[in-house]
Every structure is written in structure tokens, then in C-alpha cells.
Amino acid sequence: MKLTKLVVSLAALGLSHCVLASADFSFSKQSSSDAVGNTPSHVIFIDDVDNLDGAASIINRASNGELTKLIELNDFTGEAGSTLHLQMIAGVESVLVVGSKHDGSLTKTDLQNLGGVIAASLSSTKKDVDTTVHIDNLNTEIDAPSAFVAQGYHLRHYSFDKYKSVKDDGQSKVNFVNADADSASALYNNDLKYVAQGVHLARDFATEPGKSLYPEVFADSIKATFKGVDNIKVRVLDVDDMEKLNMGAHLGVGNGSINDPNLIIVEYMAGEKDDAPIVLAGKGITFDTGGISLKNNDGMWAMKADLSGAAAVAGAMHAIANRGDKVNVVGLMGMAENMPSQDAIRPGDVLETMKGTTIEIISTDAEGRLVLSDTVYYAQQEYSPKLLLNIATLTGSAARALSDEYAALVTRNFDFSSEIMQVGERSGEHVWPLPLHPNHFDQIKSPIADIKNSGAGNPGASIGAAVIGTFVDEDLPWVHLDIAGVDWLSSEIDVAPKGSQGWGVRFMDQLVRDYADKDLSR
Numbered sequence: 145m146k147l148t149k150l151v152v153s154l155a156a157l158g159l160s161h162c163v164l165a166s167a168d169f170s171f172s173k174q175s176s177s178d179a180v181g182n183t184p185s186h187v188i189f190i191d192d193v194d195n196l197d198g199a200a201s202i203i204n205r206a207s208n209g210e211l212t213k214l215i216e217l218n219d220f221t222g223e224a225g226s227t228l229h230l231q232m233i234a235g236v237e238s239v240l241v242v243g244s245k246h247d248g249s250l251t252k253t254d255l256q257n258l259g260g261v262i263a264a265s266l267s268s269t270k271k272d273v274d275t276t277v278h279i280d281n282l283n284t285e286i287d288a289p290s291a292f293v294a295q296g297y298h299l300r301h302y303s304f305d306k307y308k309s310v311k312d313d314g315q316s317k318v319n320f321v322n323a324d325a326d327s328a329s330a331l332y333n334n335d336l337k338y339v340a341q342g343v344h345l346a347r348d349f350a351t352e353p354g355k356s357l358y359p360e361v362f363a364d365s366i367k368a369t370f371k372g373v374d375n376i377k378v379r380v381l382d383v384d385d386m387e388k389l390n391m392g393a394h395l396g397v398g399n400g401s402i403n404d405p406n407l408i409i410v411e412y413m414a415g416e417k418d419d420a421p422i423v424l425a426g427k428g429i430t431f432d433t434g435g436i437s438l439k440n441n442d443g444m445w446a447m448k449a450d451l452s453g454a455a456a457v458a459g460a461m462h463a464i465a466n467r468g469d470k471v472n473v474v475g476l477m478g479m480a481e482n483m484p485s486q487d488a489i490r491p492g493d494v495l496e497t498m499k500g501t502t503i504e505i506i507s508t509d510a511e512g513r514l515v516l517s518d519t520v521y522y523a524q525q526e527y528s529p530k531l532l533l534n535i536a537t538l539t540g541s542a543a544r545a546l547s548d549e550y551a552a553l554v555t556r557n558f559d560f561s562s563e564i565m566q567v568g569e570r571s572g573e574h575v576w577p578l579p580l581h582p583n584h585f586d587q588i589k590s591p592i593a594d595i596k597n598s599g600a601g602n603p604g605a606s607i608g609a610a611v612i613g614t615f616v617d618e619d620l621p622w623v624h625l626d627i628a629g630v631d632w633l634s635s636e637i638d639v640a641p642k643g644s645q646g647w648g649v650r651f652m653d654q655l656v657r658d659y660a661d662k663d664l665s666r
């Protein structure tokens with residue numbers, strides 16, 4: 145019996161806990177040359193404790209040098225990201241001092257990180273109401289720096305409290321004060337805000353339990369999210385459609401679950417009519433038990449986040465489409481639940497793919513590559529993309545190799561890999577290359593089918609990439625991202641609390657900014 149049916153509409157409607165309830169930000173020019181203003185809470189930056197400037201010097205003067213004294217007493221050095229929280233100084237209820245000391249000028253990422261630090265600090269001191277953030281003395285060459293500080297704040301201001309009886313996120317009103325107010329407001333409201341919302345959307349999907357988020361619910365939520373957005377078309381291929389397309393690998397993965405698999409397609413065609421699109425394809429396993437090759441229970445709960453690739457694709461599409469870029473981008477989300485049952489695929493089974501070739505199942509736990517093999521093939525047949533990216537929580541091997549700092553990047557070409565690493569640098573989400581060697585393809589030869597879905601073991605991340613790569617045209621610029629290590633944070637970072645960080649939204653958003661207008665034909 146399908147008890148979970150009961151929660152379908154509820155979950156589809158109530159999924160996003162805070163995507164639209166972002167903090168209430170304003171940008172104003174009020175100069176801080178005379179007074180700090182009249183909100184109960186202020187944030188000021190200090191990069192040089194011996195030479196206070198901007199709002200810091202005003203507060204210092206107004207407090208007759210108490211600020212300098214407190215900096216000394218607390219051994220505050222101004223190190224970037226360090227904080228000092230002061231109360232009742234110069235008649236102001238709350239002053240959060242944030243260090244911004246840096247050896248050069250602050251980058252976009254540095255600015256976002258400072259915004260994240262502010263959000264974390266203010267919510268921990270429950271002073272996240274009516275705050276003025278003084279940007280004026282930040283040392284940066286970035287245009288409209290306030291917008292990036294605001295975006296960092298927005299990124300960090302996240303809490304998944306939908307199942308808590310006591311909710312922990314309050315609405316914040318934050319005013320960013322700087323001469324850049326007009327341009328920062330435009331940049332944040334027409335662009336950066338949507339990226340942060342996309343990240344929150346991805347976190348919501350990754351954090352939602354498997355009980356209430358399975359392929360059909362995911363599809364309903366995607367339809368709701370993109371309803372009314374210009375130039376967007378959402379289509380969902382169900383089991384019948386996928387059978388007609390002969391997607392036996394994807395269907396095989398979903399077969400053990402009472403919740404049917406599907407393939408969700410979000411087309412955003414706002415560019416030139418005959419410009420080939422960029423296709424972003426995400427692994428969307430709503431829960432990965434391992435199937436008949438059942439996983440050990442240790443940490444299995446985290447496999448509710450095995451749809452992080454698909455979630456990130458959804459978030460990136462949200463950012464790109466709402467910003468209104470004149471580009472063609474297609475998001476594909478290959479959804480299934482990997483369950484053991486009498487209908488589940490077995491180790492040793494042979495599945496037929498959409499390409500017409502066969503895959504022998506060695507482990508039913510190597511399911512992501514099965515789904516994506518059909519998804520990337522479909523992407524090429526249907527869209528002839530100019531660039532194809534797939535993103536997946538694919539292997540423990542990638543997680544062990546690179547942990548929290550880098551997602552694993554696999555391409556067929558060294559130069560292309562270094563180009564794509566730069567996308568990571570610009571986006572604030574970093575990638576590091578792993579190899580794809582002809583031997584990796586040899587290791588997935590099967591005695592009874594065309595290939596098998598895993599090799600003898602090492603190197604697991606490359607073998608996983610080789611399986612998917614078998615279905616990708618060798619001439620197509622192809623980016624494979626294995627995010628198994630970065631999707632779930634065991635401890636907080638500046639722009640994200642611990643838990644899902646929505647990894648990939650900012651990366652793919654940046655990729656589209658950088659590559660949508662590029663001619664990649666060779």
C-alpha cells in the first residue's frame with residue numbers, strides 16, 4: 145500500500161520553506177560622515193585596528209575612544225571574517241564589528257563570505273532585526289560590493305525548520321549603506337538574489353526526506369517553481385514515455401520502488417532560435433538504499449540527498465531564467481528511487497539503454513550512472529547541445545579523494561579541464577580534475593554485455609565517469625561533476641550552515657554566464 149500518496153500535494157506545495165521568504169534587504173546611500181543612523185543594530189568593518197575609518201571611526205569618536213579600547217581588550221585583530229559583538233556603545237544597542245583585513249583587495253567571494261559571517265553572527269545573537277551594514281570602508285575593486293555582501297548574507301540566511309514545532313528563522317530587515325546603493329540594488333534584485341534563491345531551492349530539495357520527496361513530488365514542485373516564468377517550458381516524461389524511448393537503464397533503477405521514475409525537462413529558450421543550448425543534466429535519486437546491493441545503515445539517512453545534482457540543476461535554472469539571460473539552456477533531471485524489492489533489478493541483470501547498447505549490473509548501488517547514461521544520451525538526441533554538463537552525487541571515491549573543498553571534475557581534455565576550473569574559481573564553487581584514461585574504459589568491459597556498471601573498484605570516480613562517458617559523443621565538450629563530497633557539509637562554511645549547501649547552483653550559473661555566448665564548435 146502506498147501510504148506516502150497522502151503527502152503528495154502537501155509536499156509539492158509546502159516544500160520551499162524560505163525560497164521566497166528571503167531577508168528583506170534595502171540599499172541606501174546615507175553617508176556615514178556624520179552619524180551612524182538610527183537602527184538598533186549596526187555592522188561595521190575594520191581592516192586596520194590602528195587606523196579606524198568610515199563608520200568605525202564615527203563610532204569611536206562618538207564613544208570617546210571606547211571602540212579602540214574594546215578592540216584592544218578583546219585582542220581583536222581585524223582578521224577577515226573574525227567578529228566582535230559589542231552592546232551599548234555610543235548609545236547604539238548592538239554593534240557587530242567584522243574584520244576585513246586582507247592582503248589585497250577583496251574579491252566577490254570574499255565579499256560574499258563577509259555577508260555570510262554577518263548573517264551567522266546576527267542570527268546567533270538574535271539581533272537580526274533592523275540592521276544597518278556599513279560597506280563604505282571595505283577595500284575592494286569590485287563594482288557594487290554591497291550586492292555581493294547582501295548575496296552572501298542571503299546565502300547563509302537559511303534554515304530548514306519545516307518539521308520543527310518551534311521555527312528558528314525570523315525575518316530580517318537589513319539596510320546596506322554605501323555610495324553604490326543604486327547599482328547594488330539593481331544587481332542584487334535583478335540577478336544575485338535569484339542565484340541565492342536557487343541555492344536555497346536546491347538545499348530544500350536535498351534536505352527533504354525521501355518519504356515526502358519522490359520523483360512525482362519533485363516533478364510537481366518543479367512545475368510549481370517555474371510556473372509563469374518567461375521562456376520556460378517544463379515537461380515530464382513518465383514511465384510510458386521512457387519505455388517508448390527505450391530508456392532501460394533509467395527505468396531499471398526505478399523498478400524496485402513503488403514510486404515511479406521520471407525524467408524532468410526544463411527548457412529555457414530565450415536566446416537565438418538556432419543557437420544550440422547548453423544542457424545541464426542532474427542525478428535525481430530521491431533515496432538511494434543501494435537496491436539489492438543494499439547499503440550498510442551507517443549514514444544511510446544522508447542518501448535522501450542523492451538528488452543533489454538534480455536539485456542543483458533546478459536551482460541554476462531558477463537563477464538563469466529569472467534573471468532573464470538571453471540564452472538557451474536546458475535542465476534535465478533524471479529521477480528515480482533506488483529500492484530493493486521483488487521488482488528490483490539484480491546484480492548480474494542486463495539492461496538495454498536508450499542508445500541501444502547493453503549494461504550488465506555488477507552493483508545495483510552504482511545506479512546514478514545508469515540513470516545518467518540514458519539522460520545524457522537523450523540530451524544529445526533531443527538537443528544537440530553545444531556543451532553538456534552532468535552533475536551527480538556519484539561516488540564515495542570522489543568524496544574520499546577531494547572531500548569538502550572541491551567537486552571532482554572529469555573531462556576528456558586537459559585544456560578544457562583547466563578552463564572549467566576557472567569557472568569554479570569565478571563562481572566560488574571549486575572543482576579539481578580527476579583523470580579519464582583508456583584503461584578506465586577497458587575496466588568496464590563485460591563478458592556478456594557491452595559494458596558493466598562498475599569495475600573492480602579503483603579508481604571509482606573515474607570508472608563512474610567512464611560509464612557515463614560511453615554515452616557521450618567524443619567530440620562534444622563534456623563536463624562531468626561528481627559532487628558526492630561537497631553536497632553535504634558536516635560543518636558550516638561562511639555562506640552555508642551545515643547540511644546541504646546546494647552545491648552546483650553557483651557553478652552552473654557561472655558556466656552559463658561564461659559559455660552561453662561562446663562559440664565552442666571545433
Ligand code: BES
Binds near residue numbers: 507510511512538
Ligand atoms: N549515491 C552514492 C554515492 C555517494 C556516496 C554519495 C557517499 C554521497 C555520499 C552512489 O550511488 C553509490 O552508491 N556509489 C557507489 C558505487 C559503487 C557501488 C561502484 C560507491 O561510490 O560506493
Ligand code: ZN
Binds near residue numbers: 429537
Ligand atoms: Zn546514488
Ligand code: MN
Binds near residue numbers: 432434509510511
Ligand atoms: Mn548508489
